[in-house]
Amino acid sequence: MADLTSIFGGTYSLPEPKRIEPPDEQLREAMIEAGLEPPENIYLDGKLHRFNSGTKGTPGHSKPGWYVAFGDGVPAGRFGCWRAGIEQAWQAEMGRKLTIAEEMAHTRRMAEAKAAREAEQERSQAVAATTVDAIWTAGGAASADHPYLARKGIAANGARVTGDGRLMVPLYGAEGDLASVQYISADGEKRYHPGGATGGKFWMLGEPGGTIYIAEGFATAATIHQATGKACAVAYSASNLVPVTGALRERFGAQQDLVIVADNDASGVGQRYAEQASAKYGARSVMPPAAGDANDYVQAGNDLAALLEPAVSDWLMPADEFCRQPAPIKWMVKGWIQQAALIMVHGPSGGGKTFTVLDWCLRMAQGQQDWFGSRVTPGAIVYLAGEGHHGLRSRIAAWKERHGNGHALNMYLSKSGCDLDTPEGYRKVSEHIRALPIKPAAIVIDTLHRFNSGDENSSQDAKAMLDACAMLMAEFNCTIILVHHTGVSEETQHRARGSSAWRGALDIEISIVPAKGEAPMEIIQRKSKDAELAPTLYATLEKVIIPGWFDEDGEPVTSAVLVQAGEPTKAVRVKLRSPNANDGLEAFKVLDLQYVGHEEWRAVFYAMSELSSTNSKKQAFARVVSELLDREEILQAEPGVYELKIDLP
Numbered sequence: 032m033a034d035l036t037s038i039f040g041g042t043y044s045l046p047e048p049k050r051i052e053p054p055d056e057q058l059r060e061a062m063i064e065a066g067l068e069p070p071e072n073i074y075l076d077g078k079l080h081r082f083n084s085g086t087k088g089t090p091g092h093s094k095p096g097w098y099v100a101f102g103d104g105v106p107a108g109r110f111g112c113w114r115a116g117i118e119q120a121w122q123a124e125m126g127r128k129l130t131i132a133e134e135m136a137h138t139r140r141m142a143e144a145k146a147a148r149e150a151e152q153e154r155s156q157a158v159a160a161t162t163v164d165a166i167w168t169a170g171g172a173a174s175a176d177h178p179y180l181a182r183k184g185i186a187a188n189g190a191r192v193t194g195d196g197r198l199m200v201p202l203y204g205a206e207g208d209l210a211s212v213q214y215i216s217a218d219g220e221k222r223y224h225p226g227g228a229t230g231g232k233f234w235m236l237g238e239p240g241g242t243i244y245i246a247e248g249f250a251t252a253a254t255i256h257q258a259t260g261k262a263c264a265v266a267y268s269a270s271n272l273v274p275v276t277g278a279l280r281e282r283f284g285a286q287q288d289l290v291i292v293a294d295n296d297a298s299g300v301g302q303r304y305a306e307q308a309s310a311k312y313g314a315r316s317v318m319p320p321a322a323g324d325a326n327d328y329v330q331a332g333n334d335l336a337a338l339l340e341p342a343v344s345d346w347l348m349p350a351d352e353f354c355r356q357p358a359p360i361k362w363m364v365k366g367w368i369q370q371a372a373l374i375m376v377h378g379p380s381g382g383g384k385t386f387t388v389l390d391w392c393l394r395m396a397q398g399q400q401d402w403f404g405s406r407v408t409p410g411a412i413v414y415l416a417g418e419g420h421h422g423l424r425s426r427i428a429a430w431k432e433r434h435g436n437g438h439a440l441n442m443y444l445s446k447s448g449c450d451l452d453t454p455e456g457y458r459k460v461s462e463h464i465r466a467l468p469i470k471p472a473a474i475v476i477d478t479l480h481r482f483n484s485g486d487e488n489s490s491q492d493a494k495a496m497l498d499a500c501a502m503l504m505a506e507f508n509c510t511i512i513l514v515h516h517t518g519v520s521e522e523t524q525h526r527a528r529g530s531s532a533w534r535g536a537l538d539i540e541i542s543i544v545p546a547k548g549e550a551p552m553e554i555i556q557r558k559s560k561d562a563e564l565a566p567t568l569y570a571t572l573e574k575v576i577i578p579g580w581f582d583e584d585g586e587p588v589t590s591a592v593l594v595q596a597g598e599p600t601k602a603v604r605v606k607l608r609s610p611n612a613n614d615g616l617e618a619f620k621v622l623d624l625q626y627v628g629h630e631e632w633r634a635v636f637y638a639m640s641e642l643s644s645t646n647s648k649k650q651a652f653a654r655v656v657s658e659l660l661d662r663e664e665i666l667q668a669e670p671g672v673y674e675l676k677i678d679l680p
Contacts, residue, residue, distance in 0.1 A: 054106035054123040058098070061121050067096055067112055075102025077140075079147050084112040095225050099147045105129060105137045109145060163201075163212045163224050167191060170199050178217040183326055185253035188236050200249045202232035202267065205278045213267060215249070229267060231274035237262035242288045244339070245276055245314070246325065247301060254326040255292055258335040269294065269304040276308040289314035292339065294324040299454035320506065363472060363510060364391055365406040366565040367556065369539060370472070373500055375479075375513040377527040378543030383552045383593070385419070386426065386572060387543055388475060388514055390593040393430050395472065396442035403568055403595045410472025411441045413464055417448025417481020422590075429575035429590035443467060448481035452496040456482070461506060471507055476500075477514035487529035497536045517542075525660045526557075534558070544661050546571065551596035555663070567663070569596040608662070614639060615655035616664070620679045629671045 052060070055073040062069040068085030077099065084096030100108030105125065111118035120141060129137065170191035173180065179198055180187060191199045198215040202223075211227025223229060234249070236256040244263040246252040252263040266275040272291060279289055291308055294301035295318050302318055309316045317339055319328040329335050361370040368374060368391055378384040394402050398409040416423055423444065431440075445463075450456035464471060476482050485492025500511045518528045525542060527533055534540060540558035551569040559565065572591040580588035618635040619627060633652050642648045656673075659665045668674040 051124060051126045054100075054102060057106075057123050058100055058108070058110070058121055061119070062096075062098075062110055065110075065117055065119055067110075067117065070096070073098070073100070075100045075106055075108075077101045077143070077147075099143075101140045101143075104140070105133045107137050107140050109141070163227060164209050166193070166224075167199060167201060167209060167212055170194075173198055179215050179219055179250075182219075183250040183254070184330065185250055185257060185326070188253050188256065190249070200265065201234050202227065202229060203234055204228075204232055205282060213249070221248075230271065231278050233267070233271075233275045233278070234265040235262055236265065239283065242290055242340075243279060243283065245272060245279065245289060245291045245308075247272065247294055248324065250326045251292065251294070251324045254329050254335065255339065258325075258329065259339055263292075269301045272301075272304045273308045273311065276312045276314050280312040280314070285313070290339070291316045292325050293318040295319045295322050296324075297322065297458075299458065302454050360561055361408075362406070363395060363408050363410060364402050366562070367391070367402075367405060367539070367541070368473070368510060368512070369561065370408075370510055371504060371508055372538035373497075373504065373511050373513070373536060374539040374541065375515055375527060375533065375537050376541045376543065377515040377517050379517050379545060382543050382545035383570070383572065384514055384543040385423075385477060386591065386593045387541075387554060387570070388477065388512060389423075389426055389430065391512075392442060392473065392475060393427065393434070393440065396440045397434070397438045398441075399434070403570075408472075409441075411469040412443070412473055412475065413467070413471040414442060414444045414475045414477065415448070415451075415460065415482060416444050416446075416477055418478065420444075420446070425577060425580070425588060425590040426592075428577045428580065430592050432577055433573070433575050433592045441469060443469075450484035451476070451482040451499045452484055452492070456484070457499050457502065460503070464507060471509050473510040473512055474503055474507070475512045475514065479513050479515040487533075490530045490532040493530045493532040493536075497532070525657065550599050553661075569598055570594060571596045609654070609658060611651045611655050612658045612662075615652070615659060616679060619665075619675055624675075626668055626672055626674050629673070632673065 054075060058073055058075075059069045068083065070080070070082035074080060079097060079099045081094040082096040082098075083094050096110070096112045098108060098110035100106065100110070100121070106123035107121060109118065109120050122137065170193055173187035173190040173192045175181065175186055177187070177192065177196075177198055180190075193199060193214065196217065199212045200215065201209055202211040202213065204210050210232045211224045211229060214222045214224070233245075234252075235243075236252050237260070239262045242259075242261050244252070244255045244259070244261060245266055246255055246263055247266055247269055249265050249267075252265040255261075255263040264275060264279060266272050272293075276289060276291065280287070283289075289312070291305045291314050293305035293316055296302075301324075302316075305316045305318070308314055319325060319333075319338065321328065321331070323331075325335055328338070362368065363370055376384050376388055391402060391407075392412045392414060394407050395410045396412045400407050414423075427440075449459050451460055464474070479496075480487065483492070483496045485495055487493065500513070503509070504511055513533075515527050515529075515533070517526060525544075527540070537558055538560045539556065542553075542555045542557050544553035544555060546552045551571045554568040554570060556565040556567075570593050573594045574589055575592055576587050576589050582588055615632075615636055618632055618639055621635050621639070622631060636652050636655070637645075637648050640648050640651065642651060656665075660667065664675075664677045665673045666676055
């Protein structure tokens, strides 16, 4: 046999077997990894043991840690700390795969450990409830000069103080029973009474009537109550927002207006739990626009009442007053790009949609005043590019070469995409834009697919993305331009891919029809909610050599820029129309109607077609519909009905 030691770097030897620690040592390591100080001795006897976990808390309660562990069979159990809110399952590493019998035994033991834990928790909560009732009763009324209250700028609202000066705020059950208290030190450190129940427990500040607000912390809730005069429930944590909202919905009924005021934290945890509670129990959700909670928002000098209860006095107004003053449309590119609007530009891959959008943006960013005869208003651009960065770099360089480098571009581009429809993605985009030295007039999202985590065919997922766009528009008072693909099949080349919810939300929809043969690219405005449709424009791509750019072979690098083209002649159009499309128009002519139903039109086309198979006729007719729609020789008047837009010979 050949000597292979030179390949492997020496003689091969089996690896040392992994050393398996004893089960009690494994449990000890698991406790340390969870942030707890394990006890000196660990007993795998199936009993519940308490120990000093090393966490800070209320004096006199030195053993908040606990564990239940079984040593026979597959060593396993549970451990945690009431004070730190930790609870974990544990199973010893055996160094092999468990048998079915061992798996069953493990499942049974875990259920026993859980039952022991729950029994101990119930006992602990009962003891804690009795204890806190005595502590609460013995405590004195808090005054507004308490360091924590003074720093937060809030009233006591019935909070009490302990003998050592800590603030006490109560946690009540739905029936009004005192379950626990939260202790707040002068420096704001918060601790629950050991063993007390917290899940679903809350404290209502103010008398319910009208809207009821729900907030995470006491200071936040007190701030909301002071700003609005309305009742506000303290949920004490983000994770408790869901059960507390459920308890209030059950108590006050389906018609009660519940509003969750989420914390705007960096992790997005507050918003995520607020959204869950809103979806599950039909509550509204509000969040401060800047990082922090409602108290931070007020201390920064903002009007919390205006955020939570915007003025509605002028929501309804007389029609004569409504139309008294003109409100002309403000354009960035007159007739095409409206200010503070949601716009979509769609077309097939490689059809020229990015070239078109870039041309608009670069003209606005450089301060040019004209685009194909339309007035341009200068403005800053944020271009969120999710793909094709190499191509964008050369296209922008080519544009600058073609249109001159005299003025700097007031434009910023992203290095990658992100999920804009998620709290994390939106926060990333918003924070980066806020950090810029400019305020964008338009934000481009190219392409929609690269910034949308959901299913574009789902109306619900589309709404999540559209909501994110609406938030950006509101935050920066800008236009959003979505760059999107059309469908794959020929019959869908004239419309955007995905749910109809996209088109329904748009202010302006623009379709890019690629150049074909002698015919130039077409820029077609298919929807303009507030103005007449702009006339179709025609364009071609002009090759540009980028000075100083060379490829790896030393050849000059080239790109292209958009230039206006003349309208193709009727002869060119007729020449470029496919034979099947001509047959489709002939079928229209036979029917001799301005409006023709899909089924009637298809039946005549099939009868006139010389194609041999039904499947071939079906495919041909689908291409006919797509082609004639793209050429705007027919229009879809309504689903399944087409209107002839040209004169037939």
